[in-house]
Amino acid sequence: MVPLRTKVNKRELILTEASKLFKDRGFGGTGMRDIAEKVGMEAASMYNHIKSKDEILELICFKIADAYTTQLSEIANTEASFQDKLKQIIKVHIDLMIHDAAAVSVANNDWKYLRDEKKEEYKSIRKSYERSFAFVLEEGMKSGEFKTMNVSVALFTILSSLRWIELWYKPSRDISAEELEEELSTILLNGINI
Amino acid sequence: MVPLRTKVNKRELILTEASKLFKDRGFGGTGMRDIAEKVGMEAASMYNHIKSKDEILELICFKIADAYTTQLSEIANTEASFQDKLKQIIKVHIDLMIHDAAAVSVANNDWKYLRDEKKEEYKSIRKSYERSFAFVLEEGMKSGEFKTMNVSVALFTILSSLRWIELWYKPSRDISAEELEEELSTILLNGINI
Structure with missing residues (x-):
């Protein structure tokens, strides 16, 4: 299991990188894959931290x-x-x-x-x-x-x-x-x- | 030939109606046909007054x-x-x-x-x-x-x-x-x- 502390940090990191991508390329122009790449994670393992692009935008x-x-x-x-x-x-x-x-x-x-x-x-x-x-x-x-x-x-x-x-x-x-x-x-x- | 005065007025009318449509539906969402309809003209005869949607936007x-x-x-x-x-x-x-x-x-x-x-x-x-x-x-x-x-x-x-x-x-x-x-x-x- 991923320790809670690391999990929170990873989530924060995902939100930070996603914000920059949404700002630069627009929400529609950004894929989960782009976000995963910026965060330095496999897209599949990012889903341990976040459900969807919609959830990122909400957060x-x-x-x-x-x-x-x-x-x-x-x-x-x-x-x-x-x-x-x-x-x-x-x-x-x-x-x-x-x-x-x-x-x-x-x-x-x-x-x-x-x-x-x-x-x-x-x-x-x-x-x-x-x-x-x-x-x-x-x-x-x-x-x-x-x-x-x-x-x-x-x-x-x-x-x-x-x-x-x-x-x-x-x-x-x-x-x-x-x-x-x-x-x-x-x-x-x-x-x-x- | 269309008298110059009428031509200017028609052009003004086209710009006025096009502005409203662009504002409501966006430039991309508005067709020359929509503009012609609002102005009450055939699309074909509108081209006597204006060359293209690009020209309308420019004007x-x-x-x-x-x-x-x-x-x-x-x-x-x-x-x-x-x-x-x-x-x-x-x-x-x-x-x-x-x-x-x-x-x-x-x-x-x-x-x-x-x-x-x-x-x-x-x-x-x-x-x-x-x-x-x-x-x-x-x-x-x-x-x-x-x-x-x-x-x-x-x-x-x-x-x-x-x-x-x-x-x-x-x-x-x-x-x-x-x-x-x-x-x-x-x-x-x-x-x-x-």
């Missing part, structure tokens, strides 16, 4: 969704100011995009290939994430920390303004994750105007 | 690219403050997305199906648009109107924060184009903070 998407959701809920439940909460949420998005780039890209783009039931579950987690994020904005407006504005407009502007980083960022850019977080927080919280 | 993409480029260059060349220039550029994006929604969506998403040479031309127009936009931001920073920050980060944050509107906006939303422009300008120029 990647829900892992990322869970990372966002857990961190948002931790932030929302602190006593920090709404400004600080928003800064921390922006940081979560940028950190995940930079440190788990391939998996975030798969979760953002390939979730539509999830099987029907899982796709519905994924969409409902995303909706609920948006609702919780909107609630932080709404409360921040009520508290007088944020300008009063259409909550959906504010929410989607923020979410969308964070999306390009996934496509643009690479370690060779002359800006660190911290500087990016600082600049994005500044634009969204205080604007481009001096 | 749509370059029409939109031209609309953005012309307006940006007009705005950049005025004596307005940089804040006002930025507001006007934001307005151009939102107006085009709202009033020419299907064509903008095709230009944003289906340009990758342009033929090689045209695709390169299109990409270089986009690059040059981004450079001109970046120049407005850079000059605004130098003038002291805008905060000093990484120009690429500011540019892509703005461009990306305007993209979601294309997917979200429909006339049934309880917000007008003017209100959207106002809110987006406020967030980007002055931030969410009070």
Whole structure:
């Protein structure tokens, strides 16, 4: 029997390599054989760790969704100011995009290939994430920390303004994750105007 | 012979209906027959107005690219403050997305199906648009109107924060184009903070 610890590591390795392949070649363009090759395993023995390509996609998407959701809920439940909460949420998005780039890209783009039931579950987690994020904005407006504005407009502007980083960022850019977080927080919280 | 005026109108009609079909079914999923049917023409007589599906895609993409480029260059060349220039550029994006929604969506998403040479031309127009936009931001920073920050980060944050509107906006939303422009300008120029 494969020891549990090794099994978990192998699974993680399979997910990591699969994320990169899905990102580069698309979910449809990647076969279990390609994944096995990258991981350095026989395709047959990979099935000891994972059932199918569908299962790999599910694990990647829900892992990322869970990372966002857990961190948002931790932030929302602190006593920090709404400004600080928003800064921390922006940081979560940028950190995940930079440190788990391939998996975030798969979760953002390939979730539509999830099987029907899982796709519905994924969409409902995303909706609920948006609702919780909107609630932080709404409360921040009520508290007088944020300008009063259409909550959906504010929410989607923020979410969308964070999306390009996934496509643009690479370690060779002359800006660190911290500087990016600082600049994005500044634009969204205080604007481009001096 | 078909009078020139009617010919231009027919061509416009073909582009309008083709944009909607490309947006709904994708460029690959739409045939010349589908377009002819929507326009209410025989496929054979449509070829009096347009050579191919590739030509339709080209006309749509370059029409939109031209609309953005012309307006940006007009705005950049005025004596307005940089804040006002930025507001006007934001307005151009939102107006085009709202009033020419299907064509903008095709230009944003289906340009990758342009033929090689045209695709390169299109990409270089986009690059040059981004450079001109970046120049407005850079000059605004130098003038002291805008905060000093990484120009690429500011540019892509703005461009990306305007993209979601294309997917979200429909006339049934309880917000007008003017209100959207106002809110987006406020967030980007002055931030969410009070």
